[in-house]
Amino acid sequence: MFVLKVTLLTLLMMAPGLLVYADTSVTCEGNNAVLTCGAGVLNILSANYGRTDSNTCSAGRPSNQTTKTNCYGTKTLSEVSKRCEGKSSCVVPVTNSVFSDPCFGTYKYLSIRYSCVVQHTSVTCEGNNAVLTCGAGVLNILSANYGRTDSTTCSAGRPKGQTTKTNCYGTKTLSEVTKRCGGKSSCVVPVTNSVFSDPCFGTYKYLSIKYSCIVQYTSVTCEGNNAVLTCGTGVLNIFNANYGRTDPTTCSAGRPSNQTTKTNCYGTKTLSEVTKRCGGKSSCVVPVTNSVFSDPCFGTYKYLNIKYFCMIQHTSVTCEGQNAVLTCGVGVLNILSANYGRTDPTTCSAGRPKGQTTKTNCYGTKTLSEVTKRCGGKSTCVVPATNSVFSDPCFGTYKYLSIKYFCMIQ
Known part of the structure; x- marks a missing residue:
């Protein structure tokens, strides 16, 4: 071997x-x-x-x-x-x-x-709170069930009739736990019927969660400088951002006290602006200035605090006439770019006459919107690489569908 x-x-x-x-x-x-x-x-x-x-x-x-x-x-x-x-x-x-x-x-x-x-498992008996934490990371929920799949877990002091049903599954558990916990550093989930509804009346249930932790990075840049974010071969996923001031010590060296004492200063459009400039890119530069973010607290010396993590970028290449299959496991698809056409003479060229592969400036103008419509926010999708889906951007050329995407916690 x-x-x-x-x-x-x-x-x-x-x-x-x-x-x-x-x-x-x-x-x-x-x-x-x-x-x-x-x-x-x-x-x-x-x-x-x-x-x-x-x-x-x-x-x-x-x-x-x-x-x-x-x-x-x-x-x-x-x-x-x-x-x-x-x-x-x-x-x-x-x-x-x-x-x-x-x-x-x-x-x-x-x-x-x-x-x-590292996969963690949390098991919490009905009537208590499940507490998940990831320290410096953020939570990625892999699976979850509110119900009962064995007769021994959370059975102490319970009559037999409340623990014998072992095929009890709460169908909305994963979506509910993901909504409350996904992408957060910690969360508390009440293990009650009022949160999950009751999948098996009369049975004493428990909440079982499997999860992993993803590395979260923090970038802090003083006003007047540039914030530089990079993810190597991955792409940036912006988790939180604020241009303002929330403590008196950060970026305070050499500043008079009246410029650093206001600590409830929040730029309401910071996250959207940073996401627009950086989200889905392998690196970005963000000027930390009022001209970019406007001034949320006049007279205060501010800084830009960004929390982000890096996601691996995938590339899918599918020859004309075949199906592109994208999948993200427990995540959902975020489409970065897509083109149905041809930008080089070698990809998907095997067995093709030269005249069908020489045109290399062929771009399908509606490719990104079509792929996003079919795949964005889904865990998996199938996209036929055909003219009937994308129309024909270069008649006579044998084309292919190239998609760049990453998987994001929902």
Whole structure:
């Protein structure tokens, strides 16, 4: 078996419960990809079954099996996520029977980028409060149920008739817990019928929640300077922002006391402005000035405080006539950009005459709005890469649908 495993980032955050590392697993066709996270659970970031270079998994192969380097399996991410997402380990056979064959005659490999997150479980008996906390991180709710799935949990002192029903599921539990807790550093959830309704009358229930913590960053920039945010290969998701002053010490050096004593100064449009300039980008620069945010407290020396986290950006490329399949597991899709057309001569060019791939300034003007309409805010979607969906931006050219997106906590 030939398997490559390369550590990309061995430590992202030392705080317990946060994202711990990100890996790339590369497995040659005909073998099994084995992913494991020890005490954590798998978070699949991206995956491709195909070939994007001529060297990987090429040993002993004739050159004609490794020269095609624009081979993408459009359903790879959804299949790997289905088999691995949220599990502590998984085995994925790297075969055409699992993924279908995206490039006949080419010897392929499965490349998976994933991270390991520590999964927490909270169990709270009916009538009490569930308290979730992530310290410096923010909560990502993986699953939740208000009901009963065994006869022993929260059974002390209860008559048998209240604990024997073990197929009791509250259908709206996950959405309710996510609404109250998702993206927050801590939350309190009352475990009562008034919050979740009663999925099994007469049964004594409990609330079981599985969740992970995501790294949250804070940027503080004094007035008159530039705030610089960066996420490397990820994209920025702005969580909170304020241009003003909420304490007397931050950005106070060399300032007279009358410029720093007002500590209830909030810029009401700060979050929308920072999100507009930074949201979904890998980096951004924000001038910390009144001209950008207006002045929420005249005479006070202000600063810009931003809380954000980094999300991995995915790219989906689907050849004309096929279906683009986007999936986000427990998150929802946020579409960053999309184009149905052609911007290079090599993508989706196999077996095509030269005349169908030479036009490289082909842009579908309505692509982004159409993909957003079909996919934005959903956990998964299917988009046919066809002229009937997008119309034809360049007649006679063989096109492809390229989508950039990230997954966001709802």
